[in-house]
Amino acid sequence: xxxxxxxxxxxxxxxxxxxxxxxxxxxxxxxxxxxxxxxxxxxxxxxxxxxxxxxxxxxxxxxxxxxxxxxxxxxxxxxxxxxxxxxxxxxxxxxxxxxxxxxxxxxxxxxxxxxxxxxxxxxxxxxxxxxxxxxxxxxxxxxxxxxxxxxxxxxxxxxxxxxxxxxxxxxxxxxxxxxxxxxxxxxxxxxxxxxxxxxxxxxxxxxxxxxxxxxxxxxxxxxxxxxxxxxxxxxxxxxxxxxxxxxxxxxxxxxxxxxxxxxxxxxxxxxxxxxxxxxxxxxxxxxxxxxxxxxxxxxxxxxxxxxxxxxxxxxxxxxxxxxxxxxxxx
Numbered sequence: 001x002x003x004x005x006x007x008x009x010x011x012x013x014x015x016x017x018x019x020x021x022x023x024x025x026x027x028x029x030x031x032x033x034x035x036x037x038x039x040x041x042x043x044x045x046x047x048x049x050x051x052x053x054x055x056x057x058x059x060x061x062x063x064x065x066x067x068x069x070x071x072x073x074x075x076x077x078x079x080x081x082x083x084x085x086x087x088x089x090x091x092x093x094x095x096x097x098x099x100x101x102x103x104x105x106x107x108x109x110x111x112x113x114x115x116x117x118x119x120x121x122x123x124x125x126x127x128x129x130x131x132x133x134x135x136x137x138x139x140x141x142x143x144x145x146x147x148x149x150x151x152x153x154x155x156x157x158x159x160x161x162x163x164x165x166x167x168x169x170x171x172x173x174x175x176x177x178x179x180x181x182x183x184x185x186x187x188x189x190x191x192x193x194x195x196x197x198x199x200x201x202x203x204x205x206x207x208x209x210x211x212x213x214x215x216x217x218x219x220x221x222x223x224x225x226x227x228x229x230x231x232x233x234x235x236x237x238x239x240x241x242x243x244x245x246x247x248x249x250x251x252x253x254x255x256x257x258x259x260x261x262x263x264x265x266x267x268x269x270x271x272x273x274x275x276x277x278x279x280x281x282x283x284x285x286x287x288x289x290x291x292x293x294x295x296x297x298x299x300x301x302x303x304x305x306x307x308x309x310x311x312x313x314x315x316x317x318x319x320x321x322x323x324x325x326x327x328x329x330x
Contacts, residue, residue: 021265021281021291028298029311038298041306046227053115054230059145063115073123074308076130081122087158090140092118094129103134103172103328104163106200108156108188110179110302112237114144124178124317127307131321134174137163141184145240153249156188157195170198171329176320178302179273180237182208182265186280187249190256194248202327203263204320206302210251210276212238218274225270228301257287262327264292266316268299294319 028034048069053062082093095101105128109121118125118138129136141155156175163173177185182205189199211219214231223231243250263284267277281293296303296316304320307313 019286019288021285021293023281023293023295026294026296026312026316028296029315031311034311038310038312041309042227042300045300049228050226050230053112053228054233055236059114066111066115066120067117070120070123070305073305075122075126076308079126079129081126086139086155086162089142089155089158090118091159092122092125092136092138092140094122094125094136094138096130096133099133101133101135102168103132103324104166104168104174105129105132105134105136105324106156106159106163106173106175106188107136107138108141108175108177108181108184109138110177110181110206111143112233113149113152113180114237114240116143116180121178121305123305123307127314127317128176128321131318132174132324134324135168144237144242148240148242150187150191150243150247150249152184153187153191156184157191157197160188160192160197160200164197169329171201173200174202174204174324174328175200176204176206176324178206178304179209182206183210186252189260190249190252193256199259199261201261201329202324203261204323205263205265205277205280206304207267207271207273208265208276208280209234209273210279211273212241214272216272216275218276219272222270222272222274226272226301227270229272231272252283254283254287257284257289260284260287260289262290262292262323264294264320264323266294266296266304266320268301268303269295269297270299271301273301292323 080097109116125136139159142151175185185205212234214234265277265281281291285291304313304316
């Protein structure tokens, strides 16, 4: 796996100044399997996910589709999955069988705040548990439109409190997430700080969504390349979230991000949220934090979900795990 990660890198890290993120660019790993399977997967996502994860299709259809697609993604063996409840919120706790972890990952799943579940993201969470040897806690946070913002953030905070109550030290905890979950990975620490709770030791975001109204340049220029996100879906999500104007957890400034733990952000070249990832990375670096941004050529939104099928997707998760292990306290 580590060899695959090395093959994926294409350029040397770039950082203009200490207040700029370290940016790395990666090309797809060589090999016939990757060259043939990646376009096939991209086409399949375009014909299923992008075609139906949007209005006017009912939400139950969208949720069912994502659940069905997740069943086709391979998990890893040797990881136990326990179903628990945290303050009335269902959750999954994953760990390597027979291991008593000393570190933990709070994983916030994606799905546009309205779909997705701990089950739909096991291809990612089982691998993170295996690669980090940590416990991975995945809350099935309350979703929109049934539960408007900030219910999702509150559930993330409750899950983090649970890890602290379980005895995990803050410096031994990471918060990670994809898409909407990556946005929550940005918002939950803001809420933790407001509540007077210590911040985690590491943050990892896959394609954070900031411009939900899809007005960015990449949202306009790359919507034809992106095989997953339909811009009309984003506009509907904004309506369902019902975020109060000027809410302090949304659109944070560099000032409020000061003193954060090390941050890794991964983004695909062919996705509408390309600019969002760069914006978050730049803002966090401007605040004086250590930020690493990884850009994956010819890859799409949360391509890491194809881990086990694509070597490059597995390698990207390995890089996340290595980042956590490198920055967690001993």
